[in-house]
Amino acid sequence: MKKVMAFFKKYFGYLKFLLFLSIIVIVVRELLLLNKSLSYEALLSIFSQIAPWKTLVMLLVGGIAVIPMIGYDWILNKNLDQKLSKKYLFETSWMINTINNVAGFGGVVSIGLRSQIYGKNKETKVLAASLSKIFLFMMSGLSIYSFFALIVGFFADVLTTDHHWIWLLGGSLYVPVVLLIHSIWNQKKEQTVNSKEALSLIMISFLEWTGVIVTFFVVGQLMGLNQHMASIFPLFVAASVIGVLSMIPGSLGSFDLVMLVGLTRLGLSNELATSWLLLYRFFYYIVPFLISLPVFVHTSANQINMRYEGVPKQLFFQVLQKLTVISYYVFGILLMMSNVFPKWFDQYIWLQQFHLPTAHLFSQIPNIIIGSFFLIVGRGLAAKVKRSLLPAYVLLVGTSIYCFLLGYGVLLQIYLLVLFLLTFFTRKELFRKQFVYAWEWLTIDGLILAIFSISYIVLGVENRQGLPKSFHFRALHLVNVSIGEIWLYSLLIILSIILCSALLIRYLQGTKELLGEAFNEALVQNILRNYGGNLTSQLVFLKDKRIFVYQNADEPTVFFQFAIYNNKCIVMGDPSGKKEDFPEAITAIIEAGDVLGYTPVFYEVSEEFVFLLHEYGYEFFKMGExxxxxxxxxxxxxxxxxxxxxxxxxxxxxxxxxxxxxxxxxxxxxxxxxxxxxxxxxxxxxxxxxxxxxxxxxxxxxxxxxxxxxxxxxxxxxxxxxxxxxxxxxxxxxxxxxxxxxxxxxxxxxxxxxxxxxxxxxxxxxxxxxxxxxxxxxxxxxxxxxxxxxxxxxxxxxxxxxxxxxxxxxxxxxxxxxxxxxxxxxxxxxxxxxxxxxxxxxxxx
Structure with missing residues (x-):
């Protein structure tokens, strides 16, 4: 036994995390099961027959019924000597209890969640003792109501059918047994729960089950089902005991079967009984659970993120940011290409959102310019430039208004809304002070715009629906334009795109800021004199390069000499100065360059830096010997x-x-x-x-x-x-x-x-x-x-x-x-x- 306890204590942290992951799987599974078990058509039919104010009352009662369970977590954190904010305690407790209601498993899920959320940095013994108190008294309220139901049922003579009295009798014995165990522990001086705390937990459980019962009967009353209370109360409590003992998630199946059979025998039609149970389950289980989902997702993500030292969060936002950039590019390309291949766009329903069949030549200009703006802003977001956030918001809102006025489809508005949300949630990924248009990016964007430009000039006119060779039309109802002139206007449109894009790029660039500083002879001489140099150190005195100085505890110890061209910071040779500071100095120049949009390139460096820089995402090329x-x-x-x-x-x-x-x-x-x-x-x-x-x-x-x-x-x-x-x-x-x-x-x-x-x-x-x-x-x-x-x-x-x-x-x-x-x-x-x-x-x- 000691070996088992030692093993459990040693790996308790891992077991907690494993249980937490299991709960995530259970929650996802229950969502899928609920999706299959709930009849949305039936719910809509029922709601259509109930007054809105009654629906609101059901919603409030179901939410209030969950609140007493917060007492469990208040007592738990008091025992663990943790002073949590009321807001955090309310959110996490609501999440734990509503998930436990749906997941079931006799309260095991709630214990696992409480252990993972509230049990950080707590001794295993103290945490286990505190959780056992909660688990021990969670069913005491149902036990008390089992005793009441047994008495009510006896006098109302409704317990002879289906032997429900057996379940009520067994349930009513739970509290005496728990109190007996509590008394024995006290006598052996192994007290884990004092009398006041035990009474508090029993009261919380009693209020919890009061909320459950009240919710069920309020839903029935608001549905207009005036059934005799004394007949249904024992049936409901007995069904609840059976459901808890079955440990089936949310008591699905066992509770519902007992209630359906019992209600129909009491004279209620099968349709009304089903509707009653469906609304009760919806307002007490489903709605509170759905409200807790955002908190659960956030808490789960934090737990996993902390477990793996912040890597999951970084990876998630990096992927989300790349998805945002791709979405900008997709929208911009589709909006521009809709004017080149209008017939092809008309063949697909989802692509029709990007095309207006009645558009004339000059109405295409905003589409093309907006499309090019999406490419440029997308590039700014891909470069993680802070200045790209404001143009992104303005572009999304302006495009949404423009699409609404021109009668584009709803799907397009939804796409823009999602894109706005993605931009907002990934805004913290934007950290660079300025936009430096790298040749690599310029090549990709240039190819996209070049392909579009050629396609628009060569194919745009030919693909316009119903355009004969000798066609003349009144563009904007002001001027007559011939086929030959259309290509000229197309060329002017391309030039306008280039001009507008150049203005936007210029805004993103902002005021140019260079990395490092100009040559400082006194600083360089001081480092070389104190810490030494290398074969290339003397080249700094040519004064044709800038320097980046690393300071350790406010003392300059290392310098790099470099030149900047495009987004590339060409560092000449190994760093000069104190060799022990080289790793930190390299990190410093890479991070400082990254903020300004520059990427260091290390030229003619020695072998020792190859492995050092590999972890920063660097490739190497042997220049010679x-x-x-x-x-x-x-x-x-x-x-x-x-x-x-x-x-x-x-x-x-x-x-x-x-x-x-x-x-x-x-x-x-x-x-x-x-x-x-x-x-x-x-x-x-x-x-x-x-x-x-x-x-x-x-x-x-x-x-x-x-x-x-x-x-x-x-x-x-x-x-x-x-x-x-x-x-x-x-x-x-x-x-x-x-x-x-x-x-x-x-x-x-x-x-x-x-x-x-x-x-x-x-x-x-x-x-x-x-x-x-x-x-x-x-x-x-x-x-x-x-x-x-x-x-x-x-x-x-x-x-x-x-x-x-x-x-x-x-x-x-x-x-x-x-x-x-x-x-x-x-x-x-x-x-x-x-x-x-x-x-x-x-x-x-």
């Missing part, structure tokens, strides 16, 4: 480096020298290397964003590695990029004069840089990334990576992918993968286009 030289092992000795040794010795003998200069640099030197940079660029334009461009201010921030010829003239240079640690170092601009620099000058520069970095105690020298290197080479690679591999193999005529990989492989001892991470809502094609644009349009001096 970064070549690194392990400096402690680097040496010019050995057979492999024989060619490099010969090259270095040759250039040294020719008078070429390597030197690392410290800033600041003189204007004359800057002018000298500017000549080299311009000659190296030739007719090409500077790139930016992910690459350094020639900027005096930028170059003045770090050491400059140069190669001088025998005349001390600079022929090649490279700026060394600080990485703010001793692990890795790299360079940015590496340029040589095409005519003056000798062959092999870049190798000369690299090898000396390796040796210089080696002397600084640095572990790795980064040669930069080899684009598309080692991408899509395995059978399990993503399809976009396999396409990239084909570009790598066959694109050398445009860009020397393989040549660059081969050159860097001469020195590289380690290859580090580099990734592009983009949200799955973005299309990779548009992501790549955005990358190309920001690289080409970055601000340069």
């Amino acid at each position: 970064e070549a690194r030289v392990y400096l402690p092992d680097f040496t010019l000795s050995g057979k492999k480096m024989k060619g490099n040794r010969a090259l270095i010795n040759k250039l040294i003998k020719s008078g070429y020298q390597f030197e690392v200069l410290q800033p600041p640099f003189s204007p004359e030197m800057m002018a000298e290397i500017k000549v080299i940079s311009d000659a190296w660029l030739g007719s090409r334009k500077e790139k930016g964003f992910s690459l350094g461009f020639f900027s005096e201010e930028y170059l003045q921030r770090a050491e400059l590695a140069i190669v001088r010829d025998e005349n001390q003239a600079i022929v090649a240079f490279s700026n060394i990029m600080p990485t703010y640690d001793k692990e890795v170092i790299t360079i940015d601009l590496m340029r040589h004069h095409p005519q003056k620099a000798p062959s092999g000058s870049m190798d000369f520069l690299f090898i000396h840089l390796f040796e210089w970095s080696q002397a600084q105690g640095i572990d790795y020298f980064s040669l930069g990334m080899a684009p598309l290197s080692n991408v899509g080479v395995t059978q399990k690679s993503f399809i976009q990576e396999k396409i990239a591999h084909l570009v790598y193999q066959f694109g050398s005529r445009f860009y020397s992918f393989q040549g660059l990989r081969k050159y860097k492989a001469k020195y590289a001892t380690k290859w580090v993968p580099s990734y592009l991470l983009y949200h799955r809502d973005n299309w990779i094609l548009y992501v790549m286009i955005a990358l190309l644009i920001v690289d080409d349009e970055s601000k340069r001096e």
